Amino acid sequence: MQDTSPVQQIAPAKINLALHVTGQRQDGYHLLDSLVVFADMGDRLTLTRGDGSLTLSGPLAAGVPTDARNLVVKAMEFAGLTADVHLEKHLPAAAGIGGGSSDAAATLRGLAQIHGTDLPRDTHRLGADIPVCLIGRAARMQGIGDIVTPLPPLPALHGVLINPRVEVPTPSVFKALTRRDNPPMPDLPEGPDTRTLIDWLKTTRNDLEAPAIAITPIIGTVLERLSQDPDCRLARMSGSGATCFGLSDTRDAAEAMAQRLAHPKWWVQPVSFR
Ligand SMILES: C[C@](O)(CO)[C@H](O)COP(=O)(O)OP(=O)(O)OC[C@H]1O[C@@H](n2ccc(N)nc2=O)[C@H](O)[C@@H]1O
Numbered sequence: 551m552q553d554t555s556p557v558q559q560i561a562p563a564k565i566n567l568a569l570h571v572t573g574q575r576q577d578g579y580h581l582l583d584s585l586v587v588f589a590d591m592g593d594r595l596t597l598t599r600g601d602g603s604l605t606l607s608g609p610l611a612a613g614v615p616t617d618a619r620n621l622v623v624k625a626m627e628f629a630g631l632t633a634d635v636h637l638e639k640h641l642p643a644a645a646g647i648g649g650g651s652s653d654a655a656a657t658l659r660g661l662a663q664i665h666g667t668d669l670p671r672d673t674h675r676l677g678a679d680i681p682v683c684l685i686g687r688a689a690r691m692q693g694i695g696d697i698v699t700p701l702p703p704l705p706a707l708h709g710v711l712i713n714p715r716v717e718v719p720t721p722s723v724f725k726a727l728t729r730r731d732n733p734p735m736p737d738l739p740e741g742p743d744t745r746t747l748i749d750w751l752k753t754t755r756n757d758l759e760a761p762a763i764a765i766t767p768i769i770g771t772v773l774e775r776l777s778q779d780p781d782c783r784l785a786r787m788s789g790s791g792a793t794c795f796g797l798s799d800t801r802d803a804a805e806a807m808a809q810r811l812a813h814p815k816w817w818v819q820p821v822s823f824r
Pocket residue numbers: 566569578579580581582584646651676677678679680693694695720721724789790
């Protein structure tokens with residue numbers, strides 16, 4: 551008998567701990583060098599055999615489309631397979647943490663599981679963040695997002711994510727870059743402890759931070775608030791924004807930081823990374 555039990559997938563938040571823009575291709579896409587990690591929280595997907603219906607729930611479901619614009623639906627089209635999907639939204643969209651891309655990757659994983667197929671190839675054509683989101687753990691992302699190298703597990707890393715609830719369109723941030731030929735990331739330290747990793751991160755950048763702040767100045771305010779917190783070891787923006795992260799020494803420190811930085815209009819989340 552055919553197995554019809556539902557398949558659960560988590561779509562964790564993606565964080566670019568470092569994001570260097572090192573060039574631009576003829577077709578306009580930018581060359582990247584990025585250290586990507588994933589949080590211990592994200593959206594939740596339940597897939598069952600079906601024709602491709604999509605339903606939504608969760609604290610951040612408002613305003614998310616359920617039609618062909620949704621990356622879950624685009625992922626089904628890309629794979630040429632369907633399932634009925636229920637998506638519980640916990641991540642903000644257009645926020646630099648893969649709110650849509652991680653859902654698409656989770657859909658591809660779930661479809662492969664339900665139909666007993668391999669994952670599709672060339673998934674960067676669905677979105678530059680999809681290949682790394684398919685891996686879902688610490689990796690180096692290069693090329694335009696199509697070259698992904700999984701890394702040995704990183705040391706314990708904790709922090710706070712803050713999104714000021716302003717959507718930032720990725721294309722406008724890339725367009726606002728003033729330099730596109732920046733140096734790549736320095737060599738990653740081998741087997742670092744938490745402190746060594748954070749010290750190394752201080753020598754890296756997010757090249758999209760300045761153009762994002764120019765378009766959405768509140769990102770600057772978020773980074774300032776994070777940097778001023780006594781437990782914050784490094785404050786930086788993820789992806790093309792507007793979500794920023796502040797790294798701490800311990801999970802307890804991350805929880806304390808999240809409490810101090812609570813803001814009625816902001817999404818503030820303590821997390822651990824992997
Ligand atoms: C900024 C990052 O989040 C970093 O991880 C990603 O590079 C963006 O990933 P994404 O949202 O999946 O990006 P896509 O949906 O493929 O592209 C959105 C737009 O971002 C710009 N884009 C994206 C990726 C890239 N390497 N160069 C670009 O210039 C292009 O204008 C593109 O039209």
